[in-house]
Amino acid sequence: xxxSLLSWLFATMALAHPGTGLVINERGQVFFAGLNDRxxxxxxxxxxxxxxxxxVEDQRLSAVHHLAIDQDGNLFAASDTDGVVWKIAPDKSIRxxxxxxxxxxxxxxxxxxxxxxxxxxxSASQITKIDPQGKVTPLADSDAGYADGKxxxxxxxxxxxxxxxxxxxxxxxxxxxxxxxKVAPDGTVSTLAGGRERGFVDGQGNQARFNxxxxxxxxxxxxxxxxxxxxxxxxxxxxxxxxVTLAGSGRKGAADGPALQAEFERPFGVAVGPTxxxxxxxxxxxxxxxxxxxxADGKVTTLGSGP
Numbered sequence: 001x002x003x004s005l006l007s008w009l010f011a012t013m014a015l016a017h018p019g020t021g022l023v024i025n026e027r028g029q030v031f032f033a034g035l036n037d038r039x040x041x042x043x044x045x046x047x048x049x050x051x052x053x054x055x056v057e058d059q060r061l062s063a064v065h066h067l068a069i070d071q072d073g074n075l076f077a078a079s080d081t082d083g084v085v086w087k088i089a090p091d092k093s094i095r096x097x098x099x100x101x102x103x104x105x106x107x108x109x110x111x112x113x114x115x116x117x118x119x120x121x122x123s124a125s126q127i128t129k130i131d132p133q134g135k136v137t138p139l140a141d142s143d144a145g146y147a148d149g150k151x152x153x154x155x156x157x158x159x160x161x162x163x164x165x166x167x168x169x170x171x172x173x174x175x176x177x178x179x180x181x182k183v184a185p186d187g188t189v190s191t192l193a194g195g196r197e198r199g200f201v202d203g204q205g206n207q208a209r210f211n212x213x214x215x216x217x218x219x220x221x222x223x224x225x226x227x228x229x230x231x232x233x234x235x236x237x238x239x240x241x242x243x244v245t246l247a248g249s250g251r252k253g254a255a256d257g258p259a260l261q262a263e264f265e266r267p268f269g270v271a272v273g274p275t276x277x278x279x280x281x282x283x284x285x286x287x288x289x290x291x292x293x294x295x296a297d298g299k300v301t302t303l304g305s306g307p
Contacts, residue, residue, distance in 0.1 A: 020215035022269030109164035154189035262300035
């Protein structure tokens, strides 16, 4: 059966961005979605020899954009064709959870209690919570726009290309293209950093500027890390909203070295390892992918790449 025009348009949107699927287990093993590679239904990892290899390959994992992981090392992935969530155990067995998150590559996140958070309507910028029993409740339910507040008072911009992450305090962190927003457990939405205008400025809260935010991750101390795609940099935000550049010179490229001299190209995913290293997935246009590591001592190295 042929796709309808609307379905084709949404499918095209889904493939227009690689997604931010990059997670690390408690042993430091890296998993990521190799969306620019073929086939598009696999999850990749880095072997002990430093090679990029498939972790699991299954046609049910169609065009995975985002990943989540729990404390037991189980991966969670959603097919962009129907939003069905699959649980991939460390032994590579796969089972369907019976819940759906946003379709067409819309972001989702999972907290330590097994709740999922997702975009319920990418065009209207609505966020919903799905509990382990499948009950769906609005977390922030409003028309598109920008406003902090609680519940229907809050407004978000288009969230299709954003990323979500559940922090250790139970808050949901998400990226808009030029802001980092925080949704507290009681549903109160605040802006952690960034503003309406795009650019590149380190600084405090709404004085900072970003340009095309993608992936987001939070460490045990509440520090937030974001992939600033168009600025070719990785930024770090303290719990009080202070923004600094963690890595990247702003030049587009693949150079390793001291963090602020290193070069990135289209950084999308970001994750924090158990020893404090920050990992980055890049998807250079039509050039496959690269996996980079920013070590605690401030050096950037390339750990793997693909066509």
